[in-house]
Amino acid sequence: MKTPNARRSRRSLMLVCLIGSALVLAPSCSDRPASAGLKAPPAADLVVEVEPQLDMNAVLNDSAAALDDYDTAHASWGRRGWDKVARICRFFRDLGVPTPDCDPR
Numbered sequence: 001m002k003t004p005n006a007r008r009s010r011r012s013l014m015l016v017c018l019i020g021s022a023l024v025l026a027p028s029c030s031d032r033p034a035s036a037g038l039k040a041p042p043a044a045d046l047v048v049e050v051e052p053q054l055d056m057n058a059v060l061n062d063s064a065a066a067l068d069d070y071d072t073a074h075a076s077w078g079r080r081g082w083d084k085v086a087r088i089c090r091f092f093r094d095l096g097v098p099t100p101d102c103d104p105r
Contacts, residue, residue, distance in 0.1 A: 041091050045084040052077055 052073040058066030089102035 038091065038094055041084075041087040045088055049077060049080065 052070060054070045055066060057063075058070065086102055089099050093099045093102050
């Protein structure tokens with residue numbers, strides 16, 4: 001004859017198996033794409049980079065080389081910023097979150 005503890009143990013085991021199967025199968029019922037293969041953008045993308053500033057001495061001395069250096073630094077800063085925005089946008093778009101158009105025209 002089985003003891004009450006043996007029955008309880010068998011019920012507990014069945015319950016654990018049932019809950020485990022439900023947890024494994026539940027994500028397949030979602031209408032969102034699976035996020036297991038997605039790689040989040042780097043945390044550095046959330047850090048605001050300081051905008052390059054024009055040196056007033058370059059303006060006062062009319063230094064073409066310094067003005068060119070500033071233009072290059074400012075353009076690079078802008079491109080890096082938009083690259084960060086695009087990576088974050090694509091990540092959320094791939095998760096299924098409604099986003100604006102992530103791809104530049």
